[in-house]
Amino acid sequence: MPALLPIDVLLIAACAWLAIGLAGLAAPRNLHFISKILFPLGAAVGVLAGLTSLRFLGSGAETAVLAIGLPDLPFHLRLDNLAAVFVLLLGFAAAGISVFAAGYFRKGEGAAPGLMCLQYHFFLASMLLVLLADDAYAFMVAWEGMALSSFFLVTTDHRHAEIRRAGYLYLLIAHIGAIAILLSFGVMTAGSGDYSFAGMRAQALSPFWASAAFLLALAGFGAKAGLLPVHVWLPEAHPAAPSPVSAMMSGVMLKTAIYGLLRVSFDLLGEPLWWWGVVAMSVGLATAVFGVLYSTVQSDMKRLLAYSSIENIGLLAVALGLTLIFHAYRMEALAALSMTALLYHCLAHAGFKSLLFLCTGSVLHATKERSLGKLGGLIHRMPWVAWLALAGVIASAGLPPLSGFVSEWLLLQSFLFSPGLPHPWLNMVVPVAAAVVALVAALAGFAMVKFYGIIFLGQMREEALKDAHDAGPWERAGLLWLAGLTLALGVLPTAVISVIDAATRQLLGTGLADKVREHGWWLLAPISPDRASYAPLVFLAVIAAAVLLGRQLVHRLYHGRLRRSPAWDCGYVFQGPRAQDTAEGFSQPIRRIFEPMFRMERHFPTIRDEKPYYSVKVEDHFWHWLYLPLARAAEWVSRLIIRLQGGRIAIYLLYSFLTLIILLLVARP
Amino acid sequence: MNIFGFLGQLFAIALALLLAPLLTGWVNQCRAWLQNRSAPPLLQPYYMLHKLFLKDVVLAHGASPLFRFAPFVVFGCMVLACAIIPTLSTDLPFAPAADTIALVGVFGLARIFISLAAMDVGTAFGTLGGRREMLVGFLAEPALLMVIFTTAMISQSTSVATIVETLAHRDFIIYPSLAFAGIAFTFVSFAENARVPVDNPATHLELTMIHEAMILEYSGRHLALIEWAASLKLYAYSCLGLALFFPWGIAEGNSVAGLLLAIPVLVAKLAIGGALLAVIETINAKVRIFRAPEFLGTAFLFAVLGLLVRLLLETQS
Numbered sequence: 001m002p003a004l005l006p007i008d009v010l011l012i013a014a015c016a017w018l019a020i021g022l023a024g025l026a027a028p029r030n031l032h033f034i035s036k037i038l039f040p041l042g043a044a045v046g047v048l049a050g051l052t053s054l055r056f057l058g059s060g061a062e063t064a065v066l067a068i069g070l071p072d073l074p075f076h077l078r079l080d081n082l083a084a085v086f087v088l089l090l091g092f093a094a095a096g097i098s099v100f101a102a103g104y105f106r107k108g109e110g111a112a113p114g115l116m117c118l119q120y121h122f123f124l125a126s127m128l129l130v131l132l133a134d135d136a137y138a139f140m141v142a143w144e145g146m147a148l149s150s151f152f153l154v155t156t157d158h159r160h161a162e163i164r165r166a167g168y169l170y171l172l173i174a175h176i177g178a179i180a181i182l183l184s185f186g187v188m189t190a191g192s193g194d195y196s197f198a199g200m201r202a203q204a205l206s207p208f209w210a211s212a213a214f215l216l217a218l219a220g221f222g223a224k225a226g227l228l229p230v231h232v233w234l235p236e237a238h239p240a241a242p243s244p245v246s247a248m249m250s251g252v253m254l255k256t257a258i259y260g261l262l263r264v265s266f267d268l269l270g271e272p273l274w275w276w277g278v279v280a281m282s283v284g285l286a287t288a289v290f291g292v293l294y295s296t297v298q299s300d301m302k303r304l305l306a307y308s309s310i311e312n313i314g315l316l317a318v319a320l321g322l323t324l325i326f327h328a329y330r331m332e333a334l335a336a337l338s339m340t341a342l343l344y345h346c347l348a349h350a351g352f353k354s355l356l357f358l359c360t361g362s363v364l365h366a367t368k369e370r371s372l373g374k375l376g377g378l379i380h381r382m383p384w385v386a387w388l389a390l391a392g393v394i395a396s397a398g399l400p401p402l403s404g405f406v407s408e409w410l411l412l413q414s415f416l417f418s419p420g421l422p423h424p425w426l427n428m429v430v431p432v433a434a435a436v437v438a439l440v441a442a443l444a445g446f447a448m449v450k451f452y453g454i455i456f457l458g459q460m461r462e463e464a465l466k467d468a469h470d471a472g473p474w475e476r477a478g479l480l481w482l483a484g485l486t487l488a489l490g491v492l493p494t495a496v497i498s499v500i501d502a503a504t505r506q507l508l509g510t511g512l513a514d515k516v517r518e519h520g521w522w523l524l525a526p527i528s529p530d531r532a533s534y535a536p537l538v539f540l541a542v543i544a545a546a547v548l549l550g551r552q553l554v555h556r557l558y559h560g561r562l563r564r565s566p567a568w569d570c571g572y573v574f575q576g577p578r579a580q581d582t583a584e585g586f587s588q589p590i591r592r593i594f595e596p597m598f599r600m601e602r603h604f605p606t607i608r609d610e611k612p613y614y615s616v617k618v619e620d621h622f623w624h625w626l627y628l629p630l631a632r633a634a635e636w637v638s639r640l641i642i643r644l645q646g647g648r649i650a651i652y653l654l655y656s657f658l659t660l661i662i663l664l665l666v667a668r669p
Numbered sequence: 670m671n672i673f674g675f676l677g678q679l680f681a682i683a684l685a686l687l688l689a690p691l692l693t694g695w696v697n698q699c700r701a702w703l704q705n706r707s708a709p710p711l712l713q714p715y716y717m718l719h720k721l722f723l724k725d726v727v728l729a730h731g732a733s734p735l736f737r738f739a740p741f742v743v744f745g746c747m748v749l750a751c752a753i754i755p756t757l758s759t760d761l762p763f764a765p766a767a768d769t770i771a772l773v774g775v776f777g778l779a780r781i782f783i784s785l786a787a788m789d790v791g792t793a794f795g796t797l798g799g800r801r802e803m804l805v806g807f808l809a810e811p812a813l814l815m816v817i818f819t820t821a822m823i824s825q826s827t828s829v830a831t832i833v834e835t836l837a838h839r840d841f842i843i844y845p846s847l848a849f850a851g852i853a854f855t856f857v858s859f860a861e862n863a864r865v866p867v868d869n870p871a872t873h874l875e876l877t878m879i880h881e882a883m884i885l886e887y888s889g890r891h892l893a894l895i896e897w898a899a900s901l902k903l904y905a906y907s908c909l910g911l912a913l914f915f916p917w918g919i920a921e922g923n924s925v926a927g928l929l930l931a932i933p934v935l936v937a938k939l940a941i942g943g944a945l946l947a948v949i950e951t952i953n954a955k956v957r958i959f960r961a962p963e964f965l966g967t968a969f970l971f972a973v974l975g976l977l978v979r980l981l982l983e984t985q986s
Binding site: 379380383390398399400405409412413415419428431432434435436438439441442443445448449452453454457458523525530532533535538539544545546550551554557558559561564566567568569570572575577579580581585586588589593 | 726746797826
């Protein structure tokens with residue numbers, strides 16, 4: 001029997017996910033069977049997929065042809081290093097999320113568990129197929145499968161009108177994006193009719209058509225990723241979905257869009273033009289600033305995370321733009337640096353954002369509350385979730401020694417080289433863009449302190465929170481796995497870069513791994529140690545040593561006495577939970593400083609009010625500037641068209657007659 | 670990593686731990702003189718630390734383990750920061766662990782922990798302090814990074830040791846960009862160290878406090894560690910400023926003679942810097958909290974100007 005190739009193993013994994021999903025239909029109401037047997041099995045398949053791509057990374061591409069699809073266009077599949085990095089991400093993130101989901105779903109919530117199980121595993125399998133697809137047809141089929149299954153997952157709780165609305169918006173934008181992607185593929189075939197990716201690579205497009213293909217791809221994949229201005233579905237759909245699904249969508253599905261962008265711009269299109277990078281970077285910067293500002297002012301914990309995902313996608317687009325610029329000027333070593341930052345941030349974000357979404361799931365189950373204004377003090381009742389969420393929060397704020405910092409550091413390092421660009425003004429403008437990245441990172445810290453401080457710290461804002469319970473063993477295991485990934489990505493950057501370097505080398509022809517490995521496994525020095533270096537383990541060791549030594553010394557030399565008393569609070573007597581900042585109060589400085597960025601409706605109390613109240617509602621400018629006018633225009637056009645449809649058969653006959661006459665006049669031989 | 674390097678490193682950390690409260694004491698003393706008050710003794714911060722360590726910790730009922738853990742983390746972060754900033758010599762075995770960007774990360778980590786700890790007990794002033802600290806943080810951090818970018822572009826490196834070696838031990842060149850960066854850095858370090866005009870370390874009016882509001886609930890050894898960490902932060906910022914803008918006198922190797930020369934130079938530079946800090950604090954008034962964005966926005970502007978000057982005028986040199 002011939003040995004199984006990695007691509008075969010991955011195909012088996014996709015089939016296994018489908019089979020697990022179908023098995024859920026066998027006993028759709030048996031929650032125990034589905035959650036305690038099928039979901040863990042799905043997690044095992046995820047680990048298998050992750051390990052397979054880990055083993056594969058660094059070897060040559062493998063292809064396979066499936067005998068399904070169109071008559072003359074069977075499904076072409078191909079596993080190369082770029083796909084393998086994203087399969088790795090998918091597999092390992094899915095493992096943690098599935099294990100969490102095993103403990104998450106309860107009786108009587110939303111759809112039948114069997115149906116959920118089918119949709120969830122179909123979602124996983126179609127994401128895997130998106131990554132493996134090697135022709136436009138297979139890609140679009142898998143892409144649509146992914147969109148549809150995630151649409152059904154989002155609308156699991158379809159009894160709420162708000163959730164149906166979110167699902168509709170998501171479906172709409174997903175399809176607008178899909179059309180753009182399809183058009184982009186169409187442009188790349190250059191009329192040859194060959195829809196396989198190999199055929200597209202062989203085409204030499206003129207700069208105009210190549211740019212058209214790139215911009216269409218940016219629009220199409222941007223719609224899936226949540227780039228400005230097609231981001232509006234994201235803060236609606238993520239909170240609507242059950243938490244494991246939000247985690248999967250934010251952590252993994254958004255990355256498939258990044259994968260698509262990488263595939264198109266570096267693999268299928270050949271040589272990029274420098275201004276593509278400028279476009280991608282500008283869109284990315286706008287998205288990142290927008291996302292982080294809106295995430296700081298949210299009062300719903302899942303919306304906050306959704307906006308934070310928009311911010312991270314923006315940062316990824318910035319890295320993509322920088323890589324394109326370097327690549328266009330053939331500065332491959334620097335392009336490799338920013339590409340590594342990009343891939344690293346994909347992995348890091350998949351870990352910490354899934355972790356945080358799952359934590360909100362546990363909080364939601366324990367408290368039935370999504371609004372930050374009604375949470376607080378949960379660290380006392382849910383220590384597991386609280387401490388693991390802390391890891392996600394630190395990583396998400398881009399702070400050492402966890403995963404988010406490494407990618408941010410690599411990105412800033414590559415920005416430092418941008419003055420060397422051989423272009424008269426680009427080399428001035430691009431370094432200043434780094435300032436925006438720094439602002440985004442600092443604001444992300446603000447958002448994360450708000451998220452963590454208001455949910456887990458302080459006094460409980462509601463009586464009912466006293467009954468909150470900690471996450472169960474399955475949930476804990478899932479959270480631990482993702483927190484472990486976040487830590488590993490944070491402290492072992494050289495090992496991770498050696499793994500993902502194969503993808504960088506495939507796309508750019510050069511990588512970082514050789515340089516990185518030169519200085520030992522503990523020191524990350526992508527260029528040279530003189531230039532820049534970061535050793536998270538030493539970093540962690542010094543802080544840990546200072547903490548432990550400090551504690552020991554203080555206790556030895558002095559004492560460890562401690563007693564409890566009421567809080568001091570400058571002697572104020574009233575210390576109830578209402579005295580703490582609300583979610584709105586905490587972000588008041590942001591609303592004030594960045595006032596033009598928000599559309600706000602505020603109501604301030606006056607002294608004469610019988611029942612004074614304060615309210616603030618923050619809305620997205622894009623709704624009012626872009627979407628509502630578009631919707632109104634669509635309505636207006638339809639109203640015009642209605643006039644043609646009188647509903648009387650005589651008029652329709654007249655139309656046919658007129659058409660016939662005109663055709664006879666026009667189409668004379 | 671040789672043994673002398675390691676010893677030199679430990680010596681630098683020990684010196685930081687010892688000198689930091691002294692620097693705070695010196696600034697307080699200068700300020701008292703300038704304000705016509707009778708000055709506290711130079712060693713007053715040590716007495717304070719000793720007293721606080723002796724006292725029992727009085728913990729609020731609602732305090733979680735994070736509250737007790739945070740002072741140690743903040744202290745650890747500041748020790749690390751002092752370990753990687755060259756004070757006496759650029760030959761620091763720990764220095765490759767973190768470059769200047771990571772240094773900003775260390776300060777960020779400490780800030781997050783102290784803000785979270787401030788929100789932990791759940792009092793009105795705690796959350797107020799935490800929110801304001803994060804506000805100052807996100808305004809100051811981009812400016813600080815831009816300063817670092819400017820200096821890094823001059824020396825083609827983000828490693829502090831290399832920056833110092835480039836500026837101090839090569840041909841003397843005047844970089845106009847460094848002047849802008851220096852002004853921006855001064856602004857940022859005032860904000861980051863809770864000094865006038867952004868915050869007042871001596872204030873006891875609750876509504877205007879930032880740093881003090883955050884640590885209201887701390888007592889005993891926790892408070893001592895936070896105070897010590899705060900003076901270490903001032904020391905670290907001063908040393909970073911000296912390393913980036915006045916690096917002369919920092920030894921390159923770990924020879925005993927070099928170190929012996931470097932210590933008095935460092936002490937003299939810190940004394941002058943501390944006195945200047947006191948002067949600036951005395952002649953300025955604390956601004957309202959919502960003027961702080963203007964103050965730090967100016968710093969950011971200066972930093973970006975420095976960067977542009979570097980890119981426009983100095984790239985040929």
